[in-house]
């Protein structure tokens with residue numbers, strides 16, 4: 001007897017199931033993004049051809065790099081065109097499959113962007129299986145942010161027992177993992193985060209030795225007191241005033257993995273503080289400091305499988321803790337993203353686009 005698929009049932013019973021909602025870039029931001037830079041559009045749900053599958057987004061990752069994609073300034077990646085779908089990593093479920101290796105109900109990690117559904121031919125898609133323990137972790141601790149922390153700290157930072165590691169945005173997707181790995185490597189770990197609640201979490205829950213509020217008027221003095229032996233590794237996520245506080249404390253042969261500069265992404269001149277180029281380069285030379293930028297998948301893609309194995313073990317053993325900040329509803333993605341650039345998220349920011357069971 002003919003049994004309608006879940007997809008067909010939804011099509012028949014729920015008109016909203018025939019629509020794909022998508023958020024596009026309406027205009028380029030001048031400074032901080034505003035709501036008018038985004039537009040929610042509806043399109044008819046696409047049908048997969050042979051060799052394709054239909055994916056339903058359950059979780060959408062919101063990440064700072066998306067601010068760069070909204071700009072057409074030269075970068076390592078092409079910008080999103082105006083009127084085009086906002087890019088983003090997603091964890092989805094296979095709704096219809098005409099593709100070997102992907103069964104209906106499987107969870108997948110892919111780059112479907114800010115929308116309810118997407119067609120895929122399987123390229124660049126990681127099948128997470130039918131029952132991953134925590135599907136959304138593939139966007140955070142077991143995905144790009146965790147991988148960034150792991151490679152940036154271990155390959156460039158090269159922390160050694162007894163050294164002092166400083167990391168800003170310390171409770172976020174990248175920073176929280178950097179600090180915890182540094183603790184596993186027996187380093188003294190000093191976090192920098194926005195506000196007392198985040199700082200308390202970094203010390204009490206994540207096990208950092210200290211954590212300081214970057215808005216504190218005496219950040220420089222407090223950081224010097226928290227790093228009595230200077231700083232050996234500074235994992236750079238932020239730039240601006242945080243780097244100014246770190247810079248005089250760097251030890252000979254310090255290493256700086258330059259991961260991100262979020263304080264500067266909205267082009268706020270005040271946030272960039274005064275120009276440090278000349279004293280910085282003098283110190284780089286005299287102290288033989290190593291500064292290296294990296295773009296995680298361009299530089300380290302071949303290490304991803306090893307990373308996932310190691311990080312899964314650490315998470316299962318309770319050695320790495322992970323906090324998500326979940327926002328409900330695709331339509332709330334723009335506001336959540338604008339908040340990310342102001343430090344309103346507490347943990348890895350993820351949008352729940354559909355219920356897990358519904359998908």
Ligand SMILES: NC(=O)c1ccc[n+]([C@@H]2O[C@H](COP(=O)([O-])OP(=O)(O)OC[C@H]3O[C@@H](n4cnc5c(N)ncnc54)[C@H](OP(=O)(O)O)[C@@H]3O)[C@@H](O)[C@H]2O)c1
Nearest residue numbers: 064169172173174193194237259260261262263295296343
């Ligand atoms: N190179 C790469 O391949 C790569 C890959 C992933 C991420 N990144 C970079 O890594 C950094 C962290 O990313 P994430 O995904 O883990 O984000 P996140 O830390 O979860 O969220 C961003 C955080 O940045 C902090 N922040 C925002 N504006 C700030 C400012 N003006 N001054 C100081 N802190 C500010 C806020 O935390 P507080 O409230 O604690 O200040 C905010 O919560 C970003 O710079 C990102 O671009 C780079």
